[in-house]
Amino acid sequence: MISICFLIHCSTFHQFSIFLNILFILFQMNFCIVPQASQEDRLHSFKSYSDVAMFHYTVPKEVEQATWQFAAFMDNPICQPRKVYIHLKFGSYPIISTNNRTFLTNMYVTHDDSIIVTATTIYEQNNATIVPIYGPQSGDWFVAAYMSYWNERIQQQGFGHKCQYSIGTIALWSQKDNIESISVGYKMILRTSARESYYKIYIPSGIWNFRLSVWNCTFVLHNLYDIRKPCIEAISLKGRILPIFNYSHPMEFKNLTTNASYTFTEFSPYEDSYYYLLIVSSSVIEFNVKVQVSECPIRLTNKSFMRESTDTALSLNSARELNINEYKWYYKGNNISRSYNKIFYRRNEEHETDNSCMPRHQLVRVKHAETFSATYLLQEKEWLSSRLVLIGSIPVMTQFDILPLIDIGGTLDVSVHLEIDKLPSKQSILVTLCIQKGRIPKLRNHHSCQNGTLSMNLSSLDKHNAKLLIAYPQPDTWYIITYATCYYDGKPVHCHLKEISILLKISTGKCMLFNHNLCGNHGVCQEIQKNILHYATCNCFEGYTGWDCTDVTSPAIFSFMSTIFLIFSNAFFIPAICMTIKRKLYAEGLVYLTTMLISSLYHACDQNGQFCIVKYEILQYSDFFSSILAFWMTLVAMAELSTDFIPLCHIMGVFVITISVQIDRTGLISILIPLLMGVVIPIITHVCRIFRLKKCKKPSQKTLLGLLFAIAGILLYSFIETKENYYYVHSIWHIVMAISLIFLLPLTRSKQTSLRSTSCNVDSASFA
Numbered sequence: 001m002i003s004i005c006f007l008i009h010c011s012t013f014h015q016f017s018i019f020l021n022i023l024f025i026l027f028q029m030n031f032c033i034v035p036q037a038s039q040e041d042r043l044h045s046f047k048s049y050s051d052v053a054m055f056h057y058t059v060p061k062e063v064e065q066a067t068w069q070f071a072a073f074m075d076n077p078i079c080q081p082r083k084v085y086i087h088l089k090f091g092s093y094p095i096i097s098t099n100n101r102t103f104l105t106n107m108y109v110t111h112d113d114s115i116i117v118t119a120t121t122i123y124e125q126n127n128a129t130i131v132p133i134y135g136p137q138s139g140d141w142f143v144a145a146y147m148s149y150w151n152e153r154i155q156q157q158g159f160g161h162k163c164q165y166s167i168g169t170i171a172l173w174s175q176k177d178n179i180e181s182i183s184v185g186y187k188m189i190l191r192t193s194a195r196e197s198y199y200k201i202y203i204p205s206g207i208w209n210f211r212l213s214v215w216n217c218t219f220v221l222h223n224l225y226d227i228r229k230p231c232i233e234a235i236s237l238k239g240r241i242l243p244i245f246n247y248s249h250p251m252e253f254k255n256l257t258t259n260a261s262y263t264f265t266e267f268s269p270y271e272d273s274y275y276y277l278l279i280v281s282s283s284v285i286e287f288n289v290k291v292q293v294s295e296c297p298i299r300l301t302n303k304s305f306m307r308e309s310t311d312t313a314l315s316l317n318s319a320r321e322l323n324i325n326e327y328k329w330y331y332k333g334n335n336i337s338r339s340y341n342k343i344f345y346r347r348n349e350e351h352e353t354d355n356s357c358m359p360r361h362q363l364v365r366v367k368h369a370e371t372f373s374a375t376y377l378l379q380e381k382e383w384l385s386s387r388l389v390l391i392g393s394i395p396v397m398t399q400f401d402i403l404p405l406i407d408i409g410g411t412l413d414v415s416v417h418l419e420i421d422k423l424p425s426k427q428s429i430l431v432t433l434c435i436q437k438g439r440i441p442k443l444r445n446h447h448s449c450q451n452g453t454l455s456m457n458l459s460s461l462d463k464h465n466a467k468l469l470i471a472y473p474q475p476d477t478w479y480i481i482t483y484a485t486c487y488y489d490g491k492p493v494h495c496h497l498k499e500i501s502i503l504l505k506i507s508t509g510k511c512m513l514f515n516h517n518l519c520g521n522h523g524v525c526q527e528i529q530k531n532i533l534h535y536a537t538c539n540c541f542e543g544y545t546g547w548d549c550t551d552v553t554s555p556a557i558f559s560f561m562s563t564i565f566l567i568f569s570n571a572f573f574i575p576a577i578c579m580t581i582k583r584k585l586y587a588e589g590l591v592y593l594t595t596m597l598i599s600s601l602y603h604a605c606d607q608n609g610q611f612c613i614v615k616y617e618i619l620q621y622s623d624f625f626s627s628i629l630a631f632w633m634t635l636v637a638m639a640e641l642s643t644d645f646i647p648l649c650h651i652m653g654v655f656v657i658t659i660s661v662q663i664d665r666t667g668l669i670s671i672l673i674p675l676l677m678g679v680v681i682p683i684i685t686h687v688c689r690i691f692r693l694k695k696c697k698k699p700s701q702k703t704l705l706g707l708l709f710a711i712a713g714i715l716l717y718s719f720i721e722t723k724e725n726y727y728y729v730h731s732i733w734h735i736v737m738a739i740s741l742i743f744l745l746p747l748t749r750s751k752q753t754s755l756r757s758t759s760c761n762v763d764s765a766s767f768a
Helices: 014-026 304-314 340-353 556-582 586-608 614-637 646-663 668-694 701-720 727-743 749-767
Strands: 003-009 031-035 053-059 064-076 081-088 115-122 130-132 137-148 164-173 188-191 196-203 205-220 232-239 254-256 262-265 273-280 285-295 360-362 364-367 374-378 387-391 396-402 411-418 428-437 442-445 452-459 467-472 478-487 492-494 499-509 518-519 523-530 533-540
Touching: 014 586, 053 164, 064 081, 064 115, 064 137, 081 130, 081 164, 115 130, 130 360, 137 164, 196 205, 196 285, 205 232, 232 262, 273 285, 285 340, 364 701, 387 396, 387 478, 396 499, 411 428, 411 452, 452 467, 478 499, 518 523, 518 533, 556 586, 556 727, 586 614, 614 668, 614 727, 646 668, 701 727
Parallel strands: 003 031, 360 396
Antiparallel strands: 003 164, 053 137, 064 130, 064 164, 081 115, 081 137, 188 285, 196 273, 205 262, 205 285, 232 254, 232 273, 364 374, 374 499, 387 499, 396 478, 411 467, 411 499, 428 452, 428 478, 478 492, 523 533
């Protein structure tokens, strides 16, 4: 039975709902609808990993095909269409690098097997980007979507239309049910029931290799065409995923006649996993199958067992000098050399283990309180240690588990140190480590690993330390094979040093873990929580970008001077502050002084993140509050009220601004409501004065000039400011608004009162 399951992330736009309804009408099958908790799927231009929209899917086992569909939207037809990049990856979060950004020299990123597609945002959705995957792995799949960066205009929320972009995703798959199991170690006779028949074999942990043999194929139902076709038209075996028959290229698959046989051999199988056998035949057939395994159990390996193995190997060569041609401890292709098997077989008869086993350690995972922080240690009989002892030239295998969702949001750090101060002879030692996820790595020769395997090398001559960083590691069992080779005059020889000690430090942590600084000297590590998804990324300071904040987007002196200009542009408030003191407007002067100081501290924190005296949110709120309060106080001062009403207006402004900024500090409402209420005060006062004195007093040229500066500043702030010119335009905004205060501030309150009294007396006399 084939079932189709949907995972839906709803878009915020009505068009995507219509798009979903059309899909449900087209697929006339039994659907299993699984809603997601998160319905927020906004798109942002990519500046750092925190700008990425992330989706999570759980693909079940035994899926033939999974299909993802993506639709990108914009909320208004006047918006500019944007290109959307979509990364799809199994197991962990995709590694995103734009504009050829670099990585650390010891950071491994080539393991990233993300599928990358693109889409374009449109207003009325009439098509979708479709990504089919045949035979996907079961488990967690992640989708990261973002738009390419552009010089976006900084716009106050609510002032004009700000374009918003969104992406909707659908995942559907067809799943095979009731796959017949093949028992290990027993001969079985199987019969096909369809054109394509699947069978599964469970391979438990501790299996070193296995062989699956297929033979004696016979037709159960005959027809005229059976004579012309092989009994099995195609046969394939894959681990963890279903093999998919390619009808357009059938020659790529092995076929079997009635008298033929075929054997699959897996030397490094996936452990604790299912392998799937595909049989393609146009008729009902029967065939024999048998699975044979070679076990290599995981157990605590002590020094005595390793030393016994080494002594046995050496005793066989005691009569003659041991050299590389007589004693081979390494893999040759996919098989262990005969010398290794003969030596190890005698000793392992006593220990009841397979003749090709090597010492094998399961590392213990020690979880720490900090997020993504765990350490993997070797378990001795009474303690945990990171020291691994190599005896002779015996390879040692260690393995550890990266847990899904818990460990994938950080960085896997594999650090190795060779503990050798002085060798007893003129020999040199080369230690090689081969690292692979999911399967035991294969060795090629004394000092290299097979292609596709991560490798690290240590040398007693010049390299005692090695480090490997893997960002967002995929969950699975990771294997490390470590072995040492001794050289004399450039030739491998028997090691005179019986024990070679290395420190194998394996841990997970946030971000890059580079020189005890998570993001170097130019960024801070930021944790992102989106529903069940939790990961860490570097948030770079201005002028730097890249995965670890090592890419320079602008010269350091340029970024520094721009930030200094932005901060010290607030110094233009000093003339206005001095004027308030001279005119005895002490309340206004205090507000201007506070605005100048808080704005400087806020922009220092906002630009690089490391000069924050308090939390960023506190500085941001204080900056918006004090700036709007400065507007309010200036408007109240321009009204030239009597001293009885001034405190009342000040307190009313504090309450109004506090509430509006708390509702939405970056929205238009936080500025518009206090500004409109503040403008009303001088207007009403001026109108009342006209009706009372029956005389229209024109604004002075000084006031008009101040209003001109204020309007120019508001226009710069609202329409000219972008992300790239932010330093300059926002600095000019500070300067223009500070200068406008000089012209808008009235005379001292004592002179205001005397002038009003004189004016009233003159007007009364004239009226009389």
